[in-house]
Structures are given as structure tokens and as C-alpha cells.
Amino acid sequence: MDIFLQQIINGLVLGSIYALVALGYTMVYGILGLINFAHGEVVMIGALTALTVVKLLAGSGLPGPVIALIGLMAAAPVCMAIGYGIEKIAYRPLRKAPRLAPLITAIGVSIVLQNLAMMVWGRSYHSFPAVLPAEAHEVLGATFTDLQVIIVLVAAGMMAGLLLLINRTRLGRAMRATAENPAIAQLMGVNVNHIISLTFVIGSALAAVAGLMVSANYSIAHYYMGFILGLKAFTAAVLGGIGNLAGAMIGGILLGLIESLGAGYIGDITGGFLGSHYQDVFAFFVLILVLVFRPSGLVGEKVAERA
Amino acid sequence: MRMNSIPGTILALAAAISLIGCGNKEEPAPQAAPAAAPAAKPEITVKIGHASPLTGPQAHIGKDNEYGATLAIEELNAKGLEIGGAKVKFELISDDDQADPKQGTTVAQKFVDAKVNGVIGHLNSGTTIPASKIYFDAGIPQISGSATNPTYTKQGFATAFRVMANDEQQGKALAQFAAKTLAAKSVAIIDDRTAYGQGLADEFKKASEAAGLKVVASEYTNDKATDFKAILTKIKSKKPDLIFYGGMDPQGGPMAKQMKELGLKAKFLTGDGGCTPNFITLAGAAAEGQYCSLPGVPLDKMPGGTVFKDKFVGKFKTEIQLYAPYVYDATMVLVDAMKRANSVEPAKYLPEIGKTSFQGVTAKIGFDEFGDLKDGAISFYEYKGGKIEYVETLGGTPEAVPAAAPAEAPAAAAPAAAAPASAPAAAAGEKK
Numbered sequence: 001m002d003i004f005l006q007q008i009i010n011g012l013v014l015g016s017i018y019a020l021v022a023l024g025y026t027m028v029y030g031i032l033g034l035i036n037f038a039h040g041e042v043v044m045i046g047a048l049t050a051l052t053v054v055k056l057l058a059g060s061g062l063p064g065p066v067i068a069l070i071g072l073m074a075a076a077p078v079c080m081a082i083g084y085g086i087e088k089i090a091y092r093p094l095r096k097a098p099r100l101a102p103l104i105t106a107i108g109v110s111i112v113l114q115n116l117a118m119m120v121w122g123r124s125y126h127s128f129p130a131v132l133p134a135e136a137h138e139v140l141g142a143t144f145t146d147l148q149v150i151i152v153l154v155a156a157g158m159m160a161g162l163l164l165l166i167n168r169t170r171l172g173r174a175m176r177a178t179a180e181n182p183a184i185a186q187l188m189g190v191n192v193n194h195i196i197s198l199t200f201v202i203g204s205a206l207a208a209v210a211g212l213m214v215s216a217n218y219s220i221a222h223y224y225m226g227f228i229l230g231l232k233a234f235t236a237a238v239l240g241g242i243g244n245l246a247g248a249m250i251g252g253i254l255l256g257l258i259e260s261l262g263a264g265y266i267g268d269i270t271g272g273f274l275g276s277h278y279q280d281v282f283a284f285f286v287l288i289l290v291l292v293f294r295p296s297g298l299v300g301e302k303v304a305e306r307a
Numbered sequence: 308m309r310m311n312s313i314p315g316t317i318l319a320l321a322a323a324i325s326l327i328g329c330g331n332k333e334e335p336a337p338q339a340a341p342a343a344a345p346a347a348k349p350e351i352t353v354k355i356g357h358a359s360p361l362t363g364p365q366a367h368i369g370k371d372n373e374y375g376a377t378l379a380i381e382e383l384n385a386k387g388l389e390i391g392g393a394k395v396k397f398e399l400i401s402d403d404d405q406a407d408p409k410q411g412t413t414v415a416q417k418f419v420d421a422k423v424n425g426v427i428g429h430l431n432s433g434t435t436i437p438a439s440k441i442y443f444d445a446g447i448p449q450i451s452g453s454a455t456n457p458t459y460t461k462q463g464f465a466t467a468f469r470v471m472a473n474d475e476q477q478g479k480a481l482a483q484f485a486a487k488t489l490a491a492k493s494v495a496i497i498d499d500r501t502a503y504g505q506g507l508a509d510e511f512k513k514a515s516e517a518a519g520l521k522v523v524a525s526e527y528t529n530d531k532a533t534d535f536k537a538i539l540t541k542i543k544s545k546k547p548d549l550i551f552y553g554g555m556d557p558q559g560g561p562m563a564k565q566m567k568e569l570g571l572k573a574k575f576l577t578g579d580g581g582c583t584p585n586f587i588t589l590a591g592a593a594a595e596g597q598y599c600s601l602p603g604v605p606l607d608k609m610p611g612g613t614v615f616k617d618k619f620v621g622k623f624k625t626e627i628q629l630y631a632p633y634v635y636d637a638t639m640v641l642v643d644a645m646k647r648a649n650s651v652e653p654a655k656y657l658p659e660i661g662k663t664s665f666q667g668v669t670a671k672i673g674f675d676e677f678g679d680l681k682d683g684a685i686s687f688y689e690y691k692g693g694k695i696e697y698v699e700t701l702g703g704t705p706e707a708v709p710a711a712a713p714a715e716a717p718a719a720a721a722p723a724a725a726a727p728a729s730a731p732a733a734a735a736g737e738k739k
Contacts, residue, residue: 003544006569010536123363125557127588136568143570218533220561220589228531263537267526276538277500277527 002141007264008257013148015256016155017217020210021233022240022248023158024203030166030243031179031199037106038086040230041113042079042204046211047221048121050075051128064131068212075208082113083204087197110227117223128219151213158206159249165202166245175199239287241300250298258283350394353651355380355638356418357399358428358438360406367628369430372452373401374623375634376427383642391649397642404434415441423447424651425641427634432456433502439467448657450641452633455579455602456506460677468660470637470672471630472602472683472702474503477578478510480685480701481551481600486518488687488699489574489598491548495524497538497562499554504530507578508553515551523547528558535562539569547573555580560589567593574598583629587690594690598698603633603669604686605697611668636667 021043028036050071057067090105133146166172177185178195186192214229215221232255240251262282266274290298357376359369380399388395400423404411411434418426419441426442426449429435435454442449443464450468451459457475460467472480485491494515498508512522523545526538539562542550550566550573552559559581566575575597577586582599590597606612606627615632643665648656665672673681687698 003540006540006543007537010534010540014534014536123366125585125589127560127591130591136570138570143568145568218561219564219591220533220557222557224531225533260537260540263526264541267541275525275527276541277529279537 003264005140006142007260009142009144009148011257011260012253013144013151013217013256014260015236015253016152017210017214017229017252018233018236018255019155019249019252020151020158020213021207021229022237022252023155023162023245024206024210025230025234025237026240026242026245026248027162027203027206028199029237030245031175032091032196033179033243034091034102035106035234035242036086036091036200036203037103037230037234038090038109038113039203039207040226040228040233041110041117042082042086042207042226043211043214043229044221044223044226045082045113045117046075046079046204046208047215047225048117048126048211048223049078050208050212051126051215051221052121054129054131055126058129058131064133067131068216072208072212075212076205079204079208079211080201083200083207084197087200092193092196110230114223114226121223123223125220125222128215128221130219132216147217151217154209154213155249155252158209159245162206162245171195171198235283235287238297239290241294241297244297244300247297247299254286254298255283258286348389348394349392350396351390351651352396352398353390353645354398354400354421354423355641356414356421356423356426356428357401357634358404358411358414358418358426358434359401359430360434361401361403363405365406365430368630369403369406371628371631372428372430372634374619374625375452375631376401376638378619378622378631379635379638379642383638388642388646390645390651395651404429404431404438406431406434408433408437411435411438412441414438418442419445419447424645424653425449427452427637427641429454430630431503432459432506435459436462436502439464442466446657447653448641448644448660450637450660452635452637453630456502457510458502458506460679465678466657468637468640468674468678470640470667470669470680471633472685473679474507474510474578476683476702477600477602477685478507478512479514480687481507481511481576481578482514482518482520483701484598484600484687484699485515485549485551485576486520489549489576491520491574493521493523493545493547494549494551495526495542495545495547495573496522497526497528497535497542497550497552497554499528499530499532499558501530501554503580504554506553507580508551511551511553511578528554530554530558532558533561535565536569539566539571542573543569543571549574549576552577552581556583556586556589560586560594563590563597564593576600582688582695584695587693587695590690595692597690598687599690599695600685600687601629602683602685604684604700606632608686608697608700609669610666610671615668632668636665636669636672639667640665640672 024039053074054067054071086109090109091102094102094105136143136145166175174190174195177190178192182192236252236255237248239255240247259279263276263279266278267276357373359372360366361369376399380397383397402414404414411429415438426447428451429438430453432454435451436459439449439459443466448466452470454469455474457473496508496512498504515522524542528535552562559577563575577599579601582601587594606616619627640663644659645651645656648659650656661674663673675681684700684702686700688695689698
């Protein structure tokens with residue numbers, strides 16, 4: 001039982017990490033109908049920037065959480081600037097282009113960012129100083145750390161905050177109007193360019209938070225980390241219903257649970273025929289099943305294709 | 308007018324570049340090309356290829372290898388050797404294989420096209436194995452200082468040699484260490500599904516079962532993973548005494564850390580891929596009291612270790628990372644065979660490599676019929692107080708004693724020659 005509970009905790013934490021990143025994907029998609037494949041790379045840059053600052057301050061005697069917060073303060077503006085720049089350079093000129101064109105520039109941007117990060121931070125693995133509490137607690141034979149609790153809470157909090165922002169504020173209303181029909185929104189006095197830029201900036205700030213959390217949790221960061229993370233988060237967003245904020249959270253956690261329970265039990269269930277390296281196969285199998293029966297994801301609604 | 312000036316500039320540039328190029332290349336000996344060779348003695352340039360990752364996560368280890376080869380080449384050039392009546396100048400052509408199998412074969416082809424006389428490398432098993440076919444087809448001898456996957460020498464390629472114990476030997480020693488020194492009764496095995504990780508884990512598994520250990524779980528991850536909680540939790544339920552990981556430090560370090568977070572009491576043991584300072588950085592306090600193995604013996608226990616270290620640090624102003632002494636030896640062994648064959652032609656000196664009996668920096672080097680190092684030793688280390696501390700050495704000849712003295716005379720090829728003399732032929736015939 002304690003092992004099962006532990007696997008649930010593992011899945012929950014892993015899932016929250018996916019959800020943190022998936023929120024950024026889904027928000028941009030919800031407003032623009034565009035999959036920002038470079039989002040994983042923004043997360044990576046957030047992680048490495050935060051890491052650099054935290055490393056500088058690690059010996060300064062400040063309390064750990066304060067250092068982490070300063071790291072975040074440094075990473076957020078960098079990510080926001082990058083998000084703003086990506087939109088302006090790579091997506092805005094193509095807004096009227098066929099749907100495939102922005103997808104391809106997105107992949108291009110992702111490669112460019114990866115290589116830039118490689119030039120700045122080198123190719124080696126960096127270790128994240130232990131500034132956040134990582135002591136293990138034990139409940140019913142299962143262990144978890146403070147940091148893992150923080151991650152789950154931050155993911156949930158971020159989702160709630162975004163829901164509030166989009167459904168309860170003036171800016172949110174403008175975002176929804178832009179999502180519905182940019183041309184009409186423009187006629188109603190919404191500065192569409194401004195709103196879209198803001199969407200990217202907010203999404204990138206979330207990426208900075210995600211980057212800090214991920215690298216602190218695994219105490220490791222390197223230039224390639226954004227790729228796999230982005231891919232998994234994208235899967236989570238699709239699983240939950242891309243464009244839907246609650247869906248990103250649900251999809252993330254579901255994916256985390258599937259992976260962790262899959263790795264934990266596939267071997268026993270199949271009598272050793274399939275091993276734990278089939279966890280990804282398992283995850284994508286579930287994704288396919290969901291998409292066959294609910295093409296717009298678990299909680300996604302059918303969104304009218306924009307002309 | 309504009310049209311004219313551009314070619315002019317290009318010409319000037321080209322001239323400048325070629326001047327720079329010349330200035331760089333021919334710094335040690337005045338001339339290599341036939342152009343200005345004085346009447347005295349014919350001089351030949353012997354090209355030796357060296358391949359390792361010079362960029363990427365393993366760039367520091369790749370550069371270390373290159374330094375080892377550079378040191379050997381410069382010493383050989385300083386000696387002014389004569390082979391087959393001609394004065395020989397060695398030229399090292401070092402290239403970056405990025406630890407990538409595809410790039411590895413590209414580099415290998417480049418070496419073949421450049422007509423190198425021999426190759427030192429590559430660093431990784433994953434690049435060494437595909438490249439070895441290209442060298443074999445071209446008949447170019449290859450000695451790796453660090454590739455440990457058993458497959459490399461088991462393909463029936465007469466051109467493939469290594470001066471380091473392979474994973475079969477390492478897996479056996481690891482199991483022996485687990486059973487005897489760590490007194491483990493049950494073990495869980497994780498590998499990263501790479502040629503190296505899987506190979507080592509498989510050898511360890513075989514040897515553990517033979518040594519009476521109970522293998523309670525075999526789990527898998529990949530070489531880009533960061534989260535191992537799920538498989539570690541599963542392993543926790545099986546309560547092993549020891550967890551063995553076959554893979555590199557970017558996974559091994561975080562894995563040891565996550566073990567502690569999950570409250571696993573088992574010891575952690577990993578192979579040479581995790582026996583690095585980087586492992587300790589990534590694992591943090593969780594590294595304390597865990598173990599790893601490295602083929603060979605620690606530098607201060609090598610016959611010529613301290614001398615080599617002084618030379619290395621004096622020249623490159625940096626510490627030895629890992630394999631430099633082995634690469635140095637590999638280069639020396641290659642040239643030693645040329646000397647004995649009195650030829651730099653690959654076809655002529657290749658048979659001599661199999662007969663090697665050479666007192667190197669790392670050990671007394673000789674090869675078995677596959678081209679593997681005879682009596683390769685494996686040493687064990689414990690991560691202690693942020694350092695990697697020597698525990699013991701298993702296997703190998705008692706090499707620390709014989710050559711503590713000055714030594715390093717290119718030993719006579721005679722004694723061991725008889726048996727392995729037919730090595731290349733036998734190996735080639737035995738296509739597997």
C-alpha cells in the first residue's frame with residue numbers, strides 16, 4: 001500500500017510539473033490558436049537564468065527561499081522579453097499565413113533558443129544549489145519533500161490565477177474577445193496586437209516559474225531540458241483539451257500518474273514481458289485512446305476553426 | 308573597378324591565411340614537406356588520427372583524451388625516431404566526433420580519406436563500434452583508450468584494439484565487489500538503454516547471478532531522463548541491499564539523490580560513467596558513502612603515474628580528467644609496433660600490435676586474441692566528503708611493483724609473442 005501511495009505522490013508531482021509547463025502552451029493556444037513549440041525552450045532559459053543567479057547568491061548568507069525568489073525575479077523578465085521577442089519576430093509577420101507556417105517558425109525558434117542557450121551556458125549539466133527545503137517527510141510509509149508540496153500548490157495556484165485573470169478581469173475579457181474574433185475585437189476598441197503580446201509575456205513569466213521549480217526539484221539544468229519537457233507538457237495539454245486551462249492541469253496530472261503507475265506496474269502486470277522503459281509508450285497509448293473518443297481532449301470543447 | 312578589387316582582397320586574404328596556416332603547423336620541426344628536404348635523410352610524416360567528443364556534455368573528457376595523445380606525439384617527435392631508414396615526424400589529426408555514432412563514422416571516413424597511418428580513439432563505445440568497421444575495411448589499426456563495450460573487439464576486426472579493461476571484465480569485478488566487499492545479498496539493476504549502460508548492466512547481471520546474488524528487479528530509464536522516482540519506488544518495494552546503475556553521471560547523480568528522498572536504504576553502485584566529480588555535484592550529499600568503479604588503477608598506483616601527471620600538468624596547466632594516461636599509452640603502443648615492424652605502413656605494422664608487450668604509464672600492456680587488454684584491472688572508489696576515494700583494485704597483474712623503477716624501455720616483443728602472434732588472422736577468421 002505504501003508503495004502504491006508513493007507512486008501516486010510521484011505521479012502527482014511529476015504531473016504538476018507537466019501542468020506548470022502545459023498552462024503556458026494552452027494559454028497561447030486558447031488566445032491565438034497557435035502552438036508555441038518554443039515554450040519548452042523558454043522554460044529552459046528561465047531555469048538556467050534562475051540557476052545562474054541562485055549560484056551567484058548561494059554563498060551570500062541570505063535565506064534559501066529569498067535567494068530562489070530573487071532568482072525568479074531575474075528569470076521572469078528575461079523570459080518575458082524572450083516571449084515578447086518571439087511573438088514579434090517569429091509569429092506576428094505570419095499571423096495571416098497558412099497554419100503550418102507559424103508551426104514551422106515555432107520549431108525554428110525552438111532550435112535557435114536551444115543553441116543560444118548552449119553558447120551562453122555551455123553543454124554541460126549544471127547542478128542547482130539546494131536553496132529550497134528538500135527534507136523528506138514520511139506519511140504512511142510514503143515520502144515527499146516540502147519542495148514537492150510547493151510544486152503542486154504553485155501549479156494549482158497558477159491555474160486558479162489564470163482562470164481568474166481570464167474570466168474576471170478587463171484584460172481577460174479583451175483576451176477572450178481576441179480569441180473569439182480578432183477583427184471584431186479590434187473594431188470594439190481592443191488593441192489586438194497589444195493583447196497578443198501580453199499573452200506571450202504572461203505565458204513566458206509562467207515559464208520562468210516552471211523552469212525554477214523543475215530545476216530546483218531535480219537539482220539539474222541544461223540546455224536540452226526544454227525539449228522533452230515541452231513535448232510532455234504539450235501532450236498533457238492535448239490530453240486535457242488544448243486551450244482549456246483546467247484541462248492543462250487535469251491532463252498534466254493524468255499524464256504524470258499514468259507514467260508513474262505505468263513504470264511501477266507494467267513489469268508486474270505483464271510478467272516482465274514489458275519493462276519500465278515502456279512508460280512513454282503507455283502514456284501515448286492513453287493519449288491516442290482519449291483522442292479517438294474525445295478528439296478535443298478530456299475537458300476541451302469544440303472550438304470553431306478560425307478562418 | 309569594384310569587380311577587380313574584390314578578387315584582389317580575396318587573394319590577399321587567402322595569402323594571409325595560408326601564411327598563418329604555415330606558421331602554425333610547422334612550429335616544432337622546421338620542415339615536413341618534400342619541398343625543402345635537404346639531401347641528408349628522407350623524412351616522412353606519419354599522420355595519426357585521434358577522435359573524441361570535443362564539444363558537448365563530454366567535451367572536457369574528450370579534450371583530456373586529446374591532451375594525452377598530444378603529449379605522446381610531442382615526446383615522440385622530440386626523440387626524433389627513425390623508422391625504415393627515414394626520419395619520422397608524427398602529426399596528430401584530432402577531430403570531434405561529438406560522442407555521436409553518426410558523426411563518429413563521418414570522422415572515421417575523413418581519417419581514411421586523409422590516409423592516416425593509425426587511429427587513436429574513439430572515446431565512447433557508441434562511436435568506437437560503428438567507426439571500427441570503417442577502419443577495418445581500410446585496414447587502418449585503431450587503438451581506443453576508453454571504449455569499454457565488449458562488442459568493439461568481438462566483431463572479428465583485426466584492426467581493433469583497446470588498452471583498457473572491457474565491460475565484461477568490469478561487470479565481473481563489480482559483481483565480485485558487490486558480493487564480497489559490500490556483502491550484498493540482493494541487488495536491483497537499472498540501465499539507460501545505451502550501448503554502454505545496457506552492456507555494463509547485462510554483464511553485471513550475469514556475473515551477479517553467478518556470484519550468488521539475487522537480482523530482485525531490472526528497471527530501465529533513458530539517457531535524457533531526470534525523474535526516476537517511479538522505478539525507484541518500485542525497487543523500494545523489493546528491498547534490495549544494493550542498486551546498480553549502468554549509465555552516465557547526468558542520470559546517476561540525480562538518481563542517487565532521489566533514492567535518498569524516497570528513503571531507500573540500499574547502497575548505490577555505478578560504473579565508470581558515474582565515477583566523476585560531476586556525479587558528486589549532481590547528487591549532493593546523497594553521494595556520500597556510495598560506490599563506483601573505474602577500469603585500470605588510480606593514477607598514483609600506476610607504474611608511471613606520478614611522472615605522467617607532472618608532465619601533463621606542466622604542459623597543459625590543467626588536471627587530468629579521466630582517460631588521458633590510457634590515450635597516451637595507446638599512442639605509444641601504436642608507435643612501438645611501427646618501430647618493431649620497422650615500417651609505418653598499416654599492413655606491415657598491424658601484426659606487430661597483437662604482439663605488443665609494452666610497459667606503459669597505466670600498466671604492462673599486452674593484447675589477447677581479440678585485441679582486448681590482457682589482465683585488465685578494475686578499481687573501486689567511494690564518494691567520501693565530496694571526493695572520490697580509492698577503496699581497492701580487483702583483477703589485473705600486480706603491476707604496481709615491477710615498474711615503479713625508471714622503466715619504460717620499449718620492452719622486447721619476444722616473450723608473449725608466440726601465442727598471440729596469430730591474433731589478427733585468428734580474429735579476422737572468426738567473424739561473429
